[in-house]
Amino acid sequence: METFFQQIINGLSLGSIYALLALGYTMVYGIIKLINFAHGDIYMLGAFWGYYVINVWHFNFISALLSAMLVGAASGVIIEYFAYRPLRRSPRITALITAIGVSFLLENGMSYLFSSNTRDFPQIIKQVNYHIGGVLISNIQILILVTACVLMVLLQLIIKKTKMGRAMRAVSVDPDAAELVGININWTISFTFALGSALAGAAGVLIGLYYNSIDPLMGMTPGIKAFVAAVLGGIGSVPGASVGGFIIGILETFVQSIGLSAYKDAVVYFVLIVILLILPAGIFGKNTKEKV
Amino acid sequence: MKANVKYNLVWLIMMVAGFYLMNTLILVGVIDSFIENMLVTIGINIILATGLNLIIGFAGQFSLGHAGFMAIGAYATAIVTQTASTPGGFYASIFIGIVISIIAALIVGVPTLRLRGDYLAIATMGASEIIRILINNMKITGGAAGMFNIPQFADWPTVYIMVCVTTIIIVNFIHSRAGRAVKSVREDEIAAEAMGINVTKWKLAAFVLGASTAAVAGSLHASYLQTIAPNDFGIMESISILIIVVLGGVGSITGTFVAAVVLGVLDTVLQNFGALRMVIYAAALILIMIFKPSGLLGTWELSIKKIFSRSKRKERVES
Amino acid sequence: MSKLLQVENLVKNFGGLTAVSNVSLHLDNNELVALIGPNGAGKTTLFNLLTGVIPASSGSIVLSGENGTYPLNGKRAYKIADMGLSRTFQNIRLFKNLSVLDNVLIAMTSKFKEGFIPTIFRFPSYYKTEARLVAEAKKLLAIFELTDDVDVLAKNLPYGTQRRLEIVRALATKPQILFLDEPAAGMNPEETANLTQLILKVQHSFHITILLIEHDMSLVMNLAQCIYVLDHGSLLAQGTPDEIQANPAVIKAYLGEEA
Ligand SMILES: Nc1ncnc2c1ncn2[C@@H]1O[C@H](COP(=O)(O)OP(=O)(O)O)[C@@H](O)[C@H]1O
Numbered sequence: 098m099e100t101f102f103q104q105i106i107n108g109l110s111l112g113s114i115y116a117l118l119a120l121g122y123t124m125v126y127g128i129i130k131l132i133n134f135a136h137g138d139i140y141m142l143g144a145f146w147g148y149y150v151i152n153v154w155h156f157n158f159i160s161a162l163l164s165a166m167l168v169g170a171a172s173g174v175i176i177e178y179f180a181y182r183p184l185r186r187s188p189r190i191t192a193l194i195t196a197i198g199v200s201f202l203l204e205n206g207m208s209y210l211f212s213s214n215t216r217d218f219p220q221i222i223k224q225v226n227y228h229i230g231g232v233l234i235s236n237i238q239i240l241i242l243v244t245a246c247v248l249m250v251l252l253q254l255i256i257k258k259t260k261m262g263r264a265m266r267a268v269s270v271d272p273d274a275a276e277l278v279g280i281n282i283n284w285t286i287s288f289t290f291a292l293g294s295a296l297a298g299a300a301g302v303l304i305g306l307y308y309n310s311i312d313p314l315m316g317m318t319p320g321i322k323a324f325v326a327a328v329l330g331g332i333g334s335v336p337g338a339s340v341g342g343f344i345i346g347i348l349e350t351f352v353q354s355i356g357l358s359a360y361k362d363a364v365v366y367f368v369l370i371v372i373l374l375i376l377p378a379g380i381f382g383k384n385t386k387e388k389v
Numbered sequence: 390m391k392a393n394v395k396y397n398l399v400w401l402i403m404m405v406a407g408f409y410l411m412n413t414l415i416l417v418g419v420i421d422s423f424i425e426n427m428l429v430t431i432g433i434n435i436i437l438a439t440g441l442n443l444i445i446g447f448a449g450q451f452s453l454g455h456a457g458f459m460a461i462g463a464y465a466t467a468i469v470t471q472t473a474s475t476p477g478g479f480y481a482s483i484f485i486g487i488v489i490s491i492i493a494a495l496i497v498g499v500p501t502l503r504l505r506g507d508y509l510a511i512a513t514m515g516a517s518e519i520i521r522i523l524i525n526n527m528k529i530t531g532g533a534a535g536m537f538n539i540p541q542f543a544d545w546p547t548v549y550i551m552v553c554v555t556t557i558i559i560v561n562f563i564h565s566r567a568g569r570a571v572k573s574v575r576e577d578e579i580a581a582e583a584m585g586i587n588v589t590k591w592k593l594a595a596f597v598l599g600a601s602t603a604a605v606a607g608s609l610h611a612s613y614l615q616t617i618a619p620n621d622f623g624i625m626e627s628i629s630i631l632i633i634v635v636l637g638g639v640g641s642i643t644g645t646f647v648a649a650v651v652l653g654v655l656d657t658v659l660q661n662f663g664a665l666r667m668v669i670y671a672a673a674l675i676l677i678m679i680f681k682p683s684g685l686l687g688t689w690e691l692s693i694k695k696i697f698s699r700s701k702r703k704e705r706v707e708s
Numbered sequence: 709m710s711k712l713l714q715v716e717n718l719v720k721n722f723g724g725l726t727a728v729s730n731v732s733l734h735l736d737n738n739e740l741v742a743l744i745g746p747n748g749a750g751k752t753t754l755f756n757l758l759t760g761v762i763p764a765s766s767g768s769i770v771l772s773g774e775n776g777t778y779p780l781n782g783k784r785a786y787k788i789a790d791m792g793l794s795r796t797f798q799n800i801r802l803f804k805n806l807s808v809l810d811n812v813l814i815a816m817t818s819k820f821k822e823g824f825i826p827t828i829f830r831f832p833s834y835y836k837t838e839a840r841l842v843a844e845a846k847k848l849l850a851i852f853e854l855t856d857d858v859d860v861l862a863k864n865l866p867y868g869t870q871r872r873l874e875i876v877r878a879l880a881t882k883p884q885i886l887f888l889d890e891p892a893a894g895m896n897p898e899e900t901a902n903l904t905q906l907i908l909k910v911q912h913s914f915h916i917t918i919l920l921i922e923h924d925m926s927l928v929m930n931l932a933q934c935i936y937v938l939d940h941g942s943l944l945a946q947g948t949p950d951e952i953q954a955n956p957a958v959i960k961a962y963l964g965e966e967a
Pocket residue numbers: 386387388389722725727745746747748749750751752753754
């Protein structure tokens with residue numbers, strides 16, 4: 098029972114990072130139907146930024162986190178402007194390949210500029226472990242969970258309560274109609290990228306703290322996992338992305354804890370496929386059948 | 390009937406001429422082993438990408454799991470030719486790879502091909518990763534380290550002939566009753582079904598055919614390179630096959646050939662750029678997509694028949 | 709003798725909405741029947757049920773053939789098409805990026821079989837089958853004056869011609885019963901007149917049964933031998949054109965609305 102709760106705690110921490118990443122995928126997908134392959138690499142940029150400002154400018158955790166979110170947001174907006182905007186009316190598969198190109202560019206550009214070595218992430222917060230009823234939980238895990246949850250709640254508030262959030266929802270349902278009622282499509286899409294990429298930047302700093310190591314290719318695997326999480330939750334659905342992220346995080350830790358870590362990813366994909374067969378549009382996705 | 394024989398003859402002559410051209414260039418030393426290597430890689434990529442183009446471009450099913458089927462072929466050949474180290478064993482291994490990949494494609498395709506668009510892409514990607522992870526954890530496949538010293542039975546002529554054979558199969562499939570059925574599924578599933586097309590069957594047919602040619606490519610890859618590891622067949626491999634398809638033009642087999650050659654040459658040229666290589670590659674990819682959104686050739690297809698009828702029309706006008 | 713198509717108590721619910729409620733009807737050989745009713749009455753849904761595009765919630769659909777009767781409920785659409793029920797769609801659903809000829813050839817797919825190996829390796833038998841197939845398709849296209857357009861992509865045809873091609877495509881499946889969903893929608897009077905002639909021609913030269921959804925009353929009254937009126941998912945009336953025109957309930961529910 099104790100190990101069960103232990104795995105839940107570990108799974109939730111990992112899952113919250115997947116969830117933060119998955120939110121970016123799902124928002125971008127919701128609004129322009131693009132699998133933004135470069136999203137995982139924005140998270141890498143966030144981690145590198147955190148690494149830099151903590152080491153060189155001696156930022157504390159909060160300022161490192163907030164500035165990484167800004168950097169993430171800025172990169173997201175720039176990428177959208179130069180690489181995706183020209184392709185808005187092109188076949189979706191073209192935009193997908195462009196996104197893959199951007200991802201390669203970021204990964205290899207960073208490797209080229211700063212070498213592909215793995216670096217130790219500075220531990221600005223000293224790890225303290227608490228034993229609560231036989232379950233081990235570290236202050237960093239708590240921090241990650243709390244930060245992730247705060248950010249998710251903030252995001253939900255922005256989407257549901259603000260004018261910009263309303264515009265985002267309108268554009269994702271029908272861009273042409275949204276334009277007719279005076280919504281600035283370009284602005285709204287840029288804003289969506291900024292928001293999603295800010296969360297990725299934050300996730301980068303959090304993962305640096307948690308795993309204590311970063312490298313230019315670190316975005317690849319979590320990027321794909323987070324995308325799977327978004328699909329699992331029903332891509333385009335914000336609560337779906339959070340739930341999907343937690344499910345995958347918990348699933349992974351459990352499979353690992355029963356000694357099947359070699360099959361960790363296989364189990365994740367298997368569960369994904371089974372869920373899609375039962376719910377073809379994911380857990381929260383609307384399965385829109387075409388009217389004849 | 391006569392005309393068909395003529396067109397097929399022209400294609401045959403072109404294929405034989407290509408073979409002799411390569412042979413001569415190798416004999417006189419224009420093509421060294423470095424370039425030969427590049428050409429073989431291009432050939433294997435052509436086999437992979439024509440199959441994927443059948444699935445994506447003609448059947449309209451977004452599959453992102455092509456590397457899994459390639460892995461099946463590669464490991465079939467590596468395992469079989471280690472014990473049966475003869476050309477016969479090699480060809481038997483190709484056959485075995487095809488059979489296993491067909492079975493795998495049916496297991497994957499029957500449930501997942503009802504999914505749509507990106508959901509299908511992710512499900513097939515997941516299935517392909519499951520195949521890779523299983524290989525990664527099996528004894529007979531050498532685990533994560535992979536397999537070495539695989540006997541080399543595939544040389545460039547083998548690859549050349551296999552490129553021709555698989556392309557003939559795929560192109561003839563596309564230009565037939567089967568191909569029309571498959572394209573109708575891409576265009577409108579509901580209308581196709583109402584016109585008597587068994588949508589599930591034809592989706593599966595395209596998927597299985599693409600998977601089996603991918604297995605052939607895997608066999609050639611293993612036998613030519615002589616070493617393989619599970620990580621050669623990951624998501625990135627599926628993506629690089631997808632890139633060839635999209636770059637050439639979704640729905641153009643000619644485009645797939647052109648893109649495979651362009652990317653193969655680009656990759657070789659970029660070897661001289663050291664660490665900048667992948668940066669330039671990525672930038673080139675982005676720029677090509679922005680300036681040629683429907684790929685290098687769009688849906689244009691090289692057709693001997695069209696060339697003939699065009700020149701005939703011209704003659705008539707001139708005389 | 710049993711009817712060609714016998715429909716009993718057909719029901720379709722979409723969540724809380726009953727789009728088709730307890731509809732029973734029958735079609736005879738070589739009969740031209742019209743199905744009318746206001747927008748949203750459930751006409752297209754009824755077509756979708758009869759052609760297997762969506763499954764019925766309950767009820768039965770039975771087709772009579774030479775060797776007995778075949779229940780069609782629960783069968784997939786392509787099977788139903790194979791058994792001789794074909795259709796057009798209210799919002800044209802041609803294979804847009806394929807040629808006119810291909811559109812017709814596709815509808816003949818299940819009628820001309822050719823093995824995988826002969827196809828892939830281009831045996832003489834492949835060319836023979838293909839030539840027969842193309843000849844038959846072209847013959848059909850010629851009847852409907854589409855010969856000049858065989859190589860045109862369906863999406864590049866004018867609207868009226870697209871409607872015509874959809875009828876040709878449906879006929880290419882060799883149906884016993886043809887369902888036409890608002891074939892005259894969006895046509896001008898001249899085109900409608902041409903279409904009327906065309907439908908008559910189809911019925912006579914192909915000896916098939918036609919069930920026709922149409923809002924153009926002159927067309928319906930001219931063509932139909934029998935009319936079913938659907939309203940809010942239920943059958944409101946059935947009878948000859950004269951009977952329907954005189955039926956007070958119909959006038960109230962449908963014709964009255966138009967006036
Ligand atoms: N796939 C569907 N899902 C939910 N409701 C539907 C669907 N198809 C049709 N309906 C509803 O069923 C009713 C009948 O529609 P329809 O058959 O298209 O009417 P008609 O063809 O007579 O104009 C309408 O209220 C329509 O909104």
